[in-house]
Amino acid sequence: MTSLVEVTDLTIDFSSDSSSSVRAVDGLSFTLEAGGALGLVGESGSGKSATAFALLGLHRGTGARIGGSIRVDGTDVLTAQDAELRRLRGGRAAMVFQDPLSSLDPYYAVGDQIAEVYRVHHPKASRRAARSRAAEVLDRVGIPDARRRARSRPHEFSGGMRQRALIAMALACEPRLLIADEPTTALDVTVQAQILDLLHDLRAETGMGLLLVTHDLGVVAGSVDDVLVMKDGRAVETGPVADVLRSPREPYSRALVEAVPRLDAVRPARDPQEDVLLEAVDLRREFGRTTAVDGVSLIVRRGETLGVVGESGSGKTTLGRMLVGLIAPTSGDLRHSVPPRALQMVFQDPVSSLNPRRSIGESIADPLRAARELDDTAIVARVRELLDRVGLNPDWYHRYPHEFSGGQRQRVGIARALAPSPALIVCDEPVSALDVTTQAQVVGLLGEIQRDLGLSLVFVAHDLAVVRQVSDRVLVMQDGRVVESGPADRVYDAPEHPYTQALLAAVPVLDPQESAARRTARRALLPVG
Amino acid sequence: MSTEGRGQVWRRLRAQRAAVAGGAVIATLVLVAVAAPLFTAIEGQNTTAYHPELVDSAAGGVPLGSFGGISADHWLGVEPGTGRDLFARLIYGARISLGVAIGATVVQVLLGVVIGLAAGLGNRFLDELLSRTTDVMLALPSLVFAIALLAVVPAGFPRPVLLVLVIGLLGWGGTSRIVRAQVLTLKSLDYVAAARLGGSGTWRIARRELLPSLAAPVITYAAVLLPLNINSEAGLSFLGIGVQPPTPSWGQMLSSATTWYEADPAYVLLPAGFLLVTVVGFTLLGEGVRTALDPRAASRLRVGTGRKREEASV
């Protein structure tokens, strides 16, 4: 009896320019037995996705060079003929991708797309049979009124439904292996929990093997049997999921596990200050017919951190931008005791928040130059000081953003926000685009700076654990409204609003056992949607 | 653009054989155009001297001798009717072609950037107005308007300058559309928001944050415009409203040559060939510049078919 997946000494090289090439995967070996579940975990650039793609031979024709051997359900992927490979793809091994919207053809009904795939592998099946199979699998993955919704196009589905549809497509031909490449990264935390639960149930039901590729240790905890931690294209550690997450052997895995923010992390209590820096009363903002923020009132005190949590579309980003004056409120009142320049922002995307055509030093200096208060020497000196403050080498003044990593760029963004000596910094998802180890460093830096400079922070994020780490008080937002607010400990430990409760229940945890327990608890709380 | 960025662009440009070939053709042409007096001096001819003795007046003025009267004295033969030297007229024609095209491109780009910026940064009304105007500018047959404009301006106005202005004034639509789209994209980027938070006004943002990023797409588009402008100049001259005789221009020569394709094919083929080589040269170079400035666009197009390829497995 051979294994379902056997990867031996796999190497993958991508040629970027005509001359140089990058080794994405370097001597990787692993196996997955039939019916088993393996988690492939790593930070960005670890080669985990490239590995997943290689299992289906998807690098063929792209110019990537692949070495070693890959056997999937008895097929030698690297040497197989095109036709044989096509039979494997979707027939015996199916794949679910990260972004469910772009992964479906926008022009065809979801059901037709599934039917098309079904007919590729069952050429004798009639159109009608294929359609009814599509409806069947859509029904299985929990699409309500599946026969009718099968005629909808992807953009008429919500994000979670799309991912369900993609999973349905994978189920259509009853594959023996399901490869899920970051299947929940683009989804909100509540939806993520549902999708993970679905995958779990399907595995139990069909007995198919699962290869789950993710950067999120919390995701693997409740979903796989074994885990393989990757770094720079190599395997760092492999073993049963409980062992690796509880007591990682390798330093890198340990760092990884430790860096994951925890919901139960207890933050040293701080003395609440009474001095109100900023007050918003009944803020509303409409975009066309949709109301992004619907009557939010809040206060920010000097020196405190206010966490704002919510899923996508909750209006948290719009709120954050209104607070610093980037977006004008449709109605409502915003009062602050400091000049506008003292309200600064740190942005989510480290790529788009820095002008690629200007050196980082100039980007940081920009507010100082615009103010026309200091002369050039003073400005440069101040920028160097700021660079040093955020943990960057002051001599990097003349370097350009593309020379830096995501975490470093975020530090530059923090330095720029600090330049006009602000009283309040709104951090809009400042770490969500970063790897987990980097996240921890940046969050640490923010805390440090706040302490040293006595700043107020508004920390906007979707990640409940991160918010708890930094916040004194927390607002929970849903559909543009604040559903619950209060001291962080109170909100996290004794949530009052059902939505807060559902959010907290959906957060993945590292402990596999607890994860299983929470799954059971969730079923009662969350409707399918 | 960083110095290193420039170096990279240059390297990528040089890596493309077609672009290098195009660049070489253009360089040669520019050289020939600049040194036209020298070349004609070597040949011993000029653009205006008539040679009635070299044409058969009774037969409509067809050049005597074969291939349009090619001889040691007249390297590319002579013009029917007048007997003027074709080599001299062709290389002097290059001056007009290149000069007008480059000048017009500069005018188009300047106008396009200013209008595109105004539309992208202005309020909704201004944007709508400028965008619809751009639509019409882009789609209306500019040749016709060129004719009308050229008819209005007093004849004393230097014709090449006039052509630069007319082609420029009628051809900014594409640039402005591209700049507007780019501005709308850039405007929503966080670094522009950051600049606003840092206290920069609209003008400062346009200058410091937007213009540098517009350089690449604008240069790319200018490289596309250049050959089009060469064709526009030739087209206007072809219709008889371009530069005026005795200044030679390729379009004008082609226009006179259209009836001669049976009696004196060389007279047609020479200016056509020069024009074609120039435009193809510029197009190749422009294509190269595009790839060099936006390597992502090039590599984005380098995707797999999923088909087995020999080199993939070895």
Added chain:
Amino acid sequence: MRPWSVSSRRASAAAAVLALVGGAAACGPKDSGAKAGDTGAPRKGGTLTVLNQAAQEDFDPARLYTSGGGNVPSLVFRTLTTRNRENGAAGSKVVPDLATNTGEPSVNATVWTYHLKDGLKYEDGTTITSADIKYGIERSFAAELSGGAPYLRDWLVGGTDYQGPYKDKGGLDSIETPDAKTIVFHLNKPEGEFPYLATQTSFAPVPQAKDAGTKYENHPISSGPYKVQKNENDGEHIVLVRNTYWSAKTDSERKAYPDKIDVQSGLDAAVINQRLTTGSGKDAAAVTTDTNLTAAELAKITGDKTLASRVGTGHFGYTDYIAFNPKVKPFDNAKVREAISYAINRTTVVNALGGSSLAEPATTYLPEQASFGYLAYDAFPAGSTGNAAKAKALLKEAGYPDGLTITLTHDLTKNDEQGPDVATAVQEGLKAAGITVKLDGQEHSAFGEKIHNLKTEPGIFLTGWGADWPSGGPFLAPIFDGRQIVKDGWNFNNAQLNDASVNKEIDEINKLTDLTAAAKRWGALDKKIGEQALTVPLVHPVYKRLYGKDIKNVVISDWTGVLDISQVSVK
């Protein structure tokens, strides 16, 4: 039907492109074997096709401006007199048409009386009366129907103020119709050439009852051998068929051989000449009345004898010349004008206009035809390529020892006789004499307005003059009669010559009703004016036009220089 269309019918749609390429190979213009211009006796019948560039946009006798009644219009409109339809110089004579003779003048040629022939009928069978001719002339004064020749306005008593029959119901008193067949014209000065004027289409009869104003041109009532069957796209396609009420007995000039005449216009010159060259299908019986062969086409045809035999050559009375405005320096100095006259290189100019087959060098202002009174002279002999030495000497005398820079105004229209090609040829020719010529090219309409307006008239420019009838009068009087200088309007007396002796001589000649005697004196007057160097005659153009291989009875008079459709037979 052209041969290539046969093959296309066999071809399936999918293979259409290939079939076109393969099937058409057998055809093409090579099979133009038939002997052109067959000398056999012309016979009636068939359809004549006319291929033209300019559409007959105006087909109203009041709006047409023709020399001698025009070519196509003359098939529909008969006039009091008409041109003699014969080859060469004989064709320059004026002969009676509707009238019994060319007119009976009063003693001082200020009153002209005409009598209509018997049996003249319109296409509807009604009789043509002298009142209809009067009405037709009156219509030409209406602003709605502008475009015709100005002579009647100038010559008829009360003509200047008359506004046409629509606004001025009373009519023009200087035209009398004592009976239905007699018409009398009262002129305000002697005009011995009135019979020539009476050839113009404004002398065609228009029945008042049928007048539809500006819409009359869609279906003018025919008095000639053909009537309008179809007029599409504003004169772009006109089909003429026989007018059964026309009688050859009353009309000795029009032969009217074909049964039908199909005038297709709006065509490109190259298309017309290509179609006439190929001559397939209907094009074998085709002619053109407005398209010359270009130099390039001539170059091609020269080598092809059969084609060359189908080229008609004609001489219309026309002169292209350089005009001076002596009110502008330095052209006020006769020596400068003479220097330019000596320096001119007529060979380059001739070549610019298509070579020696299409233009003949001119040293006289009057065309080289007896009817104009041509008297050979060369006041400033420049030879064929210019006399640079003599010119330089004159310039030195005039105070320009180091040469002279002048600006020559010309038309920007390509291939125009006043166009850039001629201008550069003049420019290059004068270089040898040390005269630097700058060029001032103007758009066609702007050019006309600039040179014909005294306020803007440049010092030196290209222009040309053609006769409204083949006589010295309409050639010399508008250009050199001092009383015809127009201060605020379209002026043709470019030199602004107001020489009492010239004016007097013009008046004297106009009194002559003996046109041969008049011609002699026009010739002498031309020489006299020519010596003042007010113009530099450049060339007299030659018309070379192709006609189809089935065309017979080609008659080209010196009046029009173009083959006369009314004489052509296609059988």
Added chain:
Amino acid sequence: MTGLLTFLLRRAGSAVLVLLALSAVLYAVFYIAPGDPAQLACGPKCGAEQLAQVRQNLALGDPVWLQYWHFLQGIVTGHDYSTGTGTEHCGAPCLGLSYQSGEQVTGILGEKLPATASLAIGAMVLWLIMGVGSGLVSAVRRGRFTERALTGFTLVGTATPVFITGILLLMLFCSVLQWLPYPSYVPFTEDPEQWAWNLVLPWFALAFLESAKYARITRSSLLETLAEDHVRTFRAYGVGERAIVWRHALRGALPPVIALSAMDFGTMFGGAVLTETLFGIPGIGQKLVTSVRTEDLPVVLGVTLAMGCFVVLANAVADVLYALADRRVVLT
């Protein structure tokens, strides 16, 4: 559906504004331009008195703004013109009478449109077949000889001005090979067969130029869709390459092509001046050029406005088609 309606209304509103501005500019330009339309209408040897009468008859004596106002009025309500003996009604939208021929401009447009449409429609069919076809082939046969050959073709195609292509085609097919007649426009209604034969060369000359553009756009659009995630999905599910290209990639690649062809078609209706000139096709473009030169303002204005309408219409159609073809786009 209301979204589409408001979109069209807004488009129409701004289009009217732009066209108004355009016509006003043209009026101004012609008012400044040297040359007197009355003189041109009156004929070369027209006397001063007659000229004054003609000027009055053409209403050229009115102040320029009044002339312009009357012109706009005519578009909405129509106009009656005196023929001398009676009146002639020019129904709305009346674009006035030609100074030159006295014909109604709407009539002139109607006369010239068939030739221009013949050229535009035939050329478009050709360039779509040639352009999309070669774009498709070169995208699918990436890196092979066919692609390089087609890239060369499109490069030369986009670079060559239509009058060069035209002359070379004439030289080759009419002179050297003598396979085709020298083109002479024959109306479709007169003889469809001759109509087609005589338009083959102009069609090809235009199509050569345009198809190159379409090939490039098809190719890059197709390559872009081929690189999209959903194409990868179907590859990962074993769908064959042919089905991927035809069913999934091409469907996504066509919207820009459709939108562009709608716009180009609108522009073509404004007349391909150079092509019409070279091949002697009596279309709108040629009429416009001659009218500009003879300062026949009503014709120039009428043709330009009609042209502008075509363009604006085509732009709107392009946007609607684009939105219909690509359901993800929202009309604004």
